[in-house]
Amino acid sequence: xxxxxxxxxxxxxxxxxVAGSIIAMELVNAGLKVVGLERGRMIEPQHDFxxxxxxxxxxxxxxxxxxxxxxxxxxTFRNNLQQTALPMRELGSFKPGEIVGGxxxxxxxxxxRFLPDDFIVKTKTDERYGKNFLPHDCTSQDWxxxxxxxxxxxxxxxxIYGVGGKAGxxxxxxxxxxxxxxxxxxxxxxxxxxxxTPMGEKFAKACESLGYTPFQNPAAAMTRAYVNLxxxxxxECMRGGFCGSHPCSQGAKASPLTAVLPALLKRENFExxxxxxxxxxxxxxxxxxxxxxxxxxxxxxMVEQPADIVVLATYTFNNTRLLLLxxxxxxxxxxxxxxxxxxxxxxxxxxxxxxxxDDEQFNPFIGGGMIGxxxxxxxxxxxxHSQLGFVGGSYIAVQTNxxxxxxxxxxxxxxxxxxxxxxxxxxxxxxxxxxITYHASCQSYRGQYLDLDPTYRDANGLPxxxxxxxxxxxxxxxxxxxxxxxxxxxxxxxPSKMGAKAVxxxxxxxxxxxxxxxxxxxxxxxxxTSVVNRYLQSWDVHNVFVVGGSAxxxxxxxxxxxxxxxxxxxSADAIKEMYLKKPGALA
Amino acid sequence: MPHTPSAHAxxxxxLPEIAFLDAAVSRLIPQDELGPGxxxxxxxxxxxxxxxxxxxxxxxxxxxxPWLEGTPQQGFQSRLTPQEIYRAAIRDTNEYCLKQFNVRxxxxxxxxxxxxxxxxxxxxxxxxxxxxxxFFDLLWKNTEEGFFADPxxxxxxxxxxxxxxxxxxxxxxxxxxxxxxxxxxxxxPVSILDIKKGQASLDAQGYVKHVMIRKGT
Ligand SMILES: Cc1cc2nc3c(=O)[nH]c(=O)nc-3n(C[C@H](O)[C@H](O)[C@H](O)COP(=O)(O)OP(=O)(O)OC[C@H]3O[C@@H](n4cnc5c(N)ncnc54)[C@H](O)[C@@H]3O)c2cc1C
Ligand code: SF4
Numbered sequence: 001x002x003x004x005x006x007x008x009x010x011x012x013x014x015x016x017x018v019a020g021s022i023i024a025m026e027l028v029n030a031g032l033k034v035v036g037l038e039r040g041r042m043i044e045p046q047h048d049f050x051x052x053x054x055x056x057x058x059x060x061x062x063x064x065x066x067x068x069x070x071x072x073x074x075x076t077f078r079n080n081l082q083q084t085a086l087p088m089r090e091l092g093s094f095k096p097g098e099i100v101g102g103x104x105x106x107x108x109x110x111x112x113r114f115l116p117d118d119f120i121v122k123t124k125t126d127e128r129y130g131k132n133f134l135p136h137d138c139t140s141q142d143w144x145x146x147x148x149x150x151x152x153x154x155x156x157x158x159x160i161y162g163v164g165g166k167a168g169x170x171x172x173x174x175x176x177x178x179x180x181x182x183x184x185x186x187x188x189x190x191x192x193x194x195x196x197t198p199m200g201e202k203f204a205k206a207c208e209s210l211g212y213t214p215f216q217n218p219a220a221a222m223t224r225a226y227v228n229l230x231x232x233x234x235x236e237c238m239r240g241g242f243c244g245s246h247p248c249s250q251g252a253k254a255s256p257l258t259a260v261l262p263a264l265l266k267r268e269n270f271e272x273x274x275x276x277x278x279x280x281x282x283x284x285x286x287x288x289x290x291x292x293x294x295x296x297x298x299x300x301x302m303v304e305q306p307a308d309i310v311v312l313a314t315y316t317f318n319n320t321r322l323l324l325l326x327x328x329x330x331x332x333x334x335x336x337x338x339x340x341x342x343x344x345x346x347x348x349x350x351x352x353x354x355x356x357x358d359d360e361q362f363n364p365f366i367g368g369g370m371i372g373x374x375x376x377x378x379x380x381x382x383x384x385h386s387q388l389g390f391v392g393g394s395y396i397a398v399q400t401n402x403x404x405x406x407x408x409x410x411x412x413x414x415x416x417x418x419x420x421x422x423x424x425x426x427x428x429x430x431x432x433x434x435x436i437t438y439h440a441s442c443q444s445y446r447g448q449y450l451d452l453d454p455t456y457r458d459a460n461g462l463p464x465x466x467x468x469x470x471x472x473x474x475x476x477x478x479x480x481x482x483x484x485x486x487x488x489x490x491x492x493x494x495p496s497k498m499g500a501k502a503v504x505x506x507x508x509x510x511x512x513x514x515x516x517x518x519x520x521x522x523x524x525x526x527x528x529t530s531v532v533n534r535y536l537q538s539w540d541v542h543n544v545f546v547v548g549g550s551a552x553x554x555x556x557x558x559x560x561x562x563x564x565x566x567x568x569x570x571s572a573d574a575i576k577e578m579y580l581k582k583p584g585a586l587a
Numbered sequence: 588m589p590h591t592p593s594a595h596a597x598x599x600x601x602l603p604e605i606a607f608l609d610a611a612v613s614r615l616i617p618q619d620e621l622g623p624g625x626x627x628x629x630x631x632x633x634x635x636x637x638x639x640x641x642x643x644x645x646x647x648x649x650x651x652x653p654w655l656e657g658t659p660q661q662g663f664q665s666r667l668t669p670q671e672i673y674r675a676a677i678r679d680t681n682e683y684c685l686k687q688f689n690v691r692x693x694x695x696x697x698x699x700x701x702x703x704x705x706x707x708x709x710x711x712x713x714x715x716x717x718x719x720x721x722f723f724d725l726l727w728k729n730t731e732e733g734f735f736a737d738p739x740x741x742x743x744x745x746x747x748x749x750x751x752x753x754x755x756x757x758x759x760x761x762x763x764x765x766x767x768x769x770x771x772x773x774x775x776p777v778s779i780l781d782i783k784k785g786q787a788s789l790d791a792q793g794y795v796k797h798v799m800i801r802k803g804t
Pocket of ligand 1: 018019037101
């Protein structure tokens with residue numbers, strides 16, 4: 001096939017999600033001519049995401065075309081090296097987006113920073129619990145940058161995404177009502193915290209009776225009308241439910257489509273090209289410099305876009321896959337434990353305990369915008385692990401995301417799955433129940449990684465990404481511990497009945513768990529164990545930056561997007577302040 | 588509310604398939620003292636419409652071989668689409684019933700239908716062309732969806748599923764003011780279909796002005 005070669009630009013940003021949109025904006029602000037390439041279609045929120053059509057659970061839980069079209073591209077999956085990986089044929093465990101704006105058009109808006117200890121898991125664990133405490137095949141490592149260096153960039157992201165919350169720690173002074181465990185922030189959140197629902201209130205009281213400190217989830221759904229750092233106006237959240245997995249008609253959900261792209265699209269030195277699927281980063285003859293990217297456009301033409309800087313921001317999976325397809329960085333080999341690309345793929349652990357109240361009713365459908373109440377007493381290294389035999393932690397929360405009726409109907413354990421008893425219990429408990437959930441970290445391990453599948457191919461004939469992943473003993477122990485803590489809180493609420501989800505023995509690709517996939521192109525200070533340096537710059541090809549959850553060396557308990565956005569601000573700053581002045585390796 | 592049979596134009600299912608599904612979904616979500624069941628909610632028609640949707644032919648699924656059975660953790664791996672699964676499994680189940688009881692599934696007594704459904708669910712009944720459990724899980728998933736999805740998709744007739752739960756459907760603009768209020772919010776449910784038919788009043792942002800149900804009525 002002949003390749004159409006275009007005029008060079010200063011930078012090409014692949015992917016227009018949380019990471020790509022911010023980097024593109026910052027590079028445009030620095031005066032660069034930037035092209036944004038996006039495999040998905042253009043979105044006009046006022047038409048594509050209009051009321052009442054967004055309040056459609058069937059569509060947005062399962063069938064919407066804003067999710068990745070697996071008929072063109074998917075991943076393959078197996079639990080371990082001995083198995084044959086098979087394609088994820090339908091959406092399940094996670095639900096990446098495929099539109100301009102990416103996955104955050106339908107995200108849940110839970111916007112939390114990671115905790116300071118999350119960036120130094122390895123040294124902190126070795127120091128506090130001894131060198132043999134981490135499991136022997138655990139490959140978790142420090143990030144190479146600490147919380148204090150990241151703080152200004154967290155702050156910047158919060159000003160872009162209008163995060164609402166109450167600070168628990170400003171410049172090391174503690175404030176009541178906030179999270180006492182959070183890292184010191186330089187100032188208060190840009191928007192006020194959410195109100196507390198009656199369910200959140202019950203949870204908070206129970207937590208306080210046990211000596212824990214509840215606070216409201218920081219959220220990037222506007223708690224008031226807000227004008228952000230890029231002068232974009234975001235609307236106030238309506239708490240109409242139909243939120244997580246649904247797009248927002250109110251412009252209340254901060255996302256690339258509301259917070260960044262409208263400003264970016266007005267800029268002359270930016271050009272967005274939707275329906276362009278990037279298949280490769282091209283390199284010069286000695287392989288030390290990228291010359292641009294090759295993509296297939298909406299009409300099936302092969303196009304080469306030369307650029308001085310290439311930023312990959314295509315989510316964890318394609319960030320890793322495009323590096324492998326472009327032969328940038330040494331692929332990871334779990335047998336010899338050498339190589340880096342694909343190494344340290346990880347996910348998040350989770351579970352729930354449900355509570356049922358025969359004599360009390362709630363309004364579970366009123367909510368959304370990540371309204372919720374949490375505790376961090378068992379998150380990260382906020383508690384003593386020495387007798388527990390596991391590392392990591394979890395936040396525990398009651399979140400009222402809007403109980404949509406297909407998905408969110410709790411029934412007590414022992415109720416039949418269908419038939420008249422099921423119907424009775426479902427009708428009785430829909431408004432008389434809620435869940436206490438735990439969202440926990442996940443370490444990285446030698447046998448858990450991403451590589452190219454030997455058999456299955458995408459619609460362009462290129463190998464799919466293969467995921468090898470399973471729950472390990474450390475995470476199962478942690479899960480059992482967290483479940484017990486949730487049960488303790490549940491009991492303190494004195495429910496008529498309660499039910500706990502069993503700790504999963506094996507990771508399965510169905511049903512939905514979270515779109516918090518990380519690793520594969522991790523950052524660090526050692527090129528033998530990381531793909532990118534502390535500025536998210538490729539160790540091997542200095543004008544390639546790889547930004548996203550792919551850079552996390554292991555997963556913390558907190559949701560990833562605030563840290564993804566922060567890394568985009570951090571990396572963009574390094575490109576602007578250092579790389580443009582002196583192109584070359586920054587570390 | 589007396590049930591009037593609906594006259595739907597079915598797009599995919601044939602008559603024996605409609606009879607089979609009417610019977611099966613009646614066992615899964617029965618009509619009882621709490622109100623209409625799945626059949627009365629037009630779940631059979633909902634399934635018919637889903638089978639001709641993009642989903643019914645797995646238009647957005649990855650559909651390249653090789654087709655291996657895989658482990659339960661590896662998820663859906665059948666070569667068949669939902670259309671094909673329903674067609675083959677209904678035929679196979681009816682064959683099984685004819686062999687065992689000399690009548691088709693829909694002619695069996697209720698208790699016998701329940702037993703057959705349990706056999707499909709547990710996999711103790713073996714169907715020659717598809718996994719019985721795969722079929723049952725699909726049928727149950729679709730039944731639940733058809734009972735609780737917006738009536739826009741042909742099921743949840745008269746919003747019976749939502750009434751059963753006390754779910755008000757499309758949200759009202761009043762929710763935000765209600766968020767920290769323990770007072771019960773009880774409203775006549777409103778669907779997207781109602782709005783399309785002009786049968787609901789909306790505020791300027793397109794949110795519904797709910798008609799509240801007063802306690803005791
Ligand atoms: C239902 C749901 C709820 C969530 N809730 C939360 C939450 O409450 N809190 C939280 O922190 N996170 C949440 N997340 C996760 C959050 O959405 C992601 O972390 C975030 O969107 C990742 O941003 P990104 O820029 O790395 O990737 P994305 O947003 O996925 O953007 C990547 C973009 O790259 C494009 N792309 C991919 N490959 C190519 C290619 N080859 N060529 C061109 N373009 C390509 C994609 O189409 C996409 O637009 C949720 C996710 C889901 C699905
Ligand atoms: S609940 Fe709030 S953030 Fe969520 S979709 Fe509705 S208005 Fe948007």
